[in-house]
Amino acid sequence: MKDKYLLSSIVVVCVAIGMFGLWAVDIGVSGEILRLQGIKINAQGFFIREPAIQYHLGLVLITASIISLSLLSLYIIVKL
Numbered sequence: 001m002k003d004k005y006l007l008s009s010i011v012v013v014c015v016a017i018g019m020f021g022l023w024a025v026d027i028g029v030s031g032e033i034l035r036l037q038g039i040k041i042n043a044q045g046f047f048i049r050e051p052a053i054q055y056h057l058g059l060v061l062i063t064a065s066i067i068s069l070s071l072l073s074l075y076i077i078v079k080l
Contacts, residue, residue, distance in 0.1 A: 027055075
């Protein structure tokens with residue numbers, strides 16, 4: 001029973017990390033588009049003000065989330 005709650009918690013955390021990653025990509029791309037149009041911006045990202053770095057941080061978070069969910073799926077398949 002505890003195992004079920006632990007796996008559910010891990011899935012929720014991985015999905016939240018993936019959503020934060022999508023949000024970071026959205027901010028990074030929007031910031032780059034505005035910057036290329038000549039508009040001075042101050043992107044409100046996590047702790048980063050540079051849109052290109054924000055974009056790549058989002059990609060890293062999404063990748064980590066997908067890998068974690070894939071490994072968790074494999075664990076569940078092998079366990080059953």
